[in-house]
Amino acid sequence: MAEEIRSISITGHLTLDLHSLNNEGSEGNQTQTRMVHIVDDDGNLQVVNGISGDMFKHIQAEHFQELAMEASLPLCAGCRKFDANRINADTQFFADLPEGIGNEDLIDRVLKHCAMDDAEGILITQGNRSTPRKSCVEFGWVVGLPKTTRTESYFHVKYDPRGRGAGSGGEEGANVGQNIFYRPASSGVYAVVAQVELNRVGFNDISRKYAIEDREERNRRIRTLMESVAYTFLEPKGAHRNTQNPHILGFNGVVSVSRSSIPAPTASGLAANYVEEVEAIAHQLNRLRSNAIQTTRFNSQSKFTEAIMDLVEEVPVSA
Numbered sequence: 001m002a003e004e005i006r007s008i009s010i011t012g013h014l015t016l017d018l019h020s021l022n023n024e025g026s027e028g029n030q031t032q033t034r035m036v037h038i039v040d041d042d043g044n045l046q047v048v049n050g051i052s053g054d055m056f057k058h059i060q061a062e063h064f065q066e067l068a069m070e071a072s073l074p075l076c077a078g079c080r081k082f083d084a085n086r087i088n089a090d091t092q093f094f095a096d097l098p099e100g101i102g103n104e105d106l107i108d109r110v111l112k113h114c115a116m117d118d119a120e121g122i123l124i125t126q127g128n129r130s131t132p133r134k135s136c137v138e139f140g141w142v143v144g145l146p147k148t149t150r151t152e153s154y155f156h157v158k159y160d161p162r163g164r165g166a167g168s169g170g171e172e173g174a175n176v177g178q179n180i181f182y183r184p185a186s187s188g189v190y191a192v193v194a195q196v197e198l199n200r201v202g203f204n205d206i207s208r209k210y211a212i213e214d215r216e217e218r219n220r221r222i223r224t225l226m227e228s229v230a231y232t233f234l235e236p237k238g239a240h241r242n243t244q245n246p247h248i249l250g251f252n253g254v255v256s257v258s259r260s261s262i263p264a265p266t267a268s269g270l271a272a273n274y275v276e277e278v279e280a281i282a283h284q285l286n287r288l289r290s291n292a293i294q295t296t297r298f299n300s301q302s303k304f305t306e307a308i309m310d311l312v313e314e315v316p317v318s319a
Contacts, residue, residue, distance in 0.1 A: 006258050007258045009264040009278075010195075012298070014190045014233065016247070017187040019236075022034040022055060033184040034052065036143065048145070050144060051141070051142040053138075060232040062082065064119060064120065068115050075116055076114035086114070104207050106129075118136070119221060119224075120136075120137070138195045196226065201225060216318060226311060230304070248301065254296065257294045258293055259291075
């Protein structure tokens with residue numbers, strides 16, 4: 001039997017057309033999109049369209065919550081409602097805590113109580129606490145490649161059957177009439193970096209022991225986590241999807257897998273040779289532990305999905 005998977009890294013290029021996943025807000029009737037400064041592969045400073053890693057983490061967490069509900073994994077009251085406060089919104093959980101409980105025991109209880117707080121991480125602030133649970137999945141900024149990514153602003157008008165005579169401002173403070181507004185849309189190739197620490201699912205980072213001792217329960221959570229990461233790149237939920245659902249033209253890159261304490265290697269897709277770099281790093285790391293790191297290239301969404309589903313199937317659960 002193969003050694004269990006400890007960590008996964010995903011590095012790739014995701015092609016998104018006409019999306020609006022990363023709006024910062026509005027000024028007047030103009031919606032602003034997020035732009036970031038990067039250093040390109042030639043060492044030059046560039047301003048490009050970027051989607052925050054927070055956005056992709058939120059997308060992944062939403063997929064995880066839906067899958068966890070379907071699989072009947074334990075969820076706190078906050079996570080069952082997809083409350084941003086998560087376990088901090090579970091008043092009964094905190095009411096049942098013993099007086100003076102320490103952080104180590106608190107994290108044990110949190111991990112047993114909620115699979116989502118286990119996998120996604122949480123800062124416990126209820127009751128004047130500041131107890132962190134580090135996430136098992138991390139996303140970098142999804143950054144547009146300078147030469148192949150553009151953002152434009154498009155004219156829109158709200159249809160009003162009364163015609164053009166009544167425009168916005170006709171009634172003070174009311175959103176009435178044929179309001180004119182400008183909305184951005186971005187298209188291009190985006191560099192993606194994501195890392196998943198499967199060995200930390202159910203693991204208490206303070207006690208350095210598994211709070212979830214049942215291997216079957218950990219495996220159910222691990223499979224759910226891997227599935228949710230795969231679905232993140234198949235259905236990137238976010239802003240303005242009701243009318244600007246992203247066109248996903250392609251996804252290519254490399255998945256690296258570690259079966260030891262060596263981290264699964266990654267490299268930024270902003271570099272032209274990122275796939276070869278990840279494979280070269282894996283080759284060097286395998287000099288220390290034979291076959292500790294495996295890499296799989298993918299050149300489409302279907303091949304990426306196949307690579308992740310192959311890994312999911314390695315994690316045994318009862319029928």
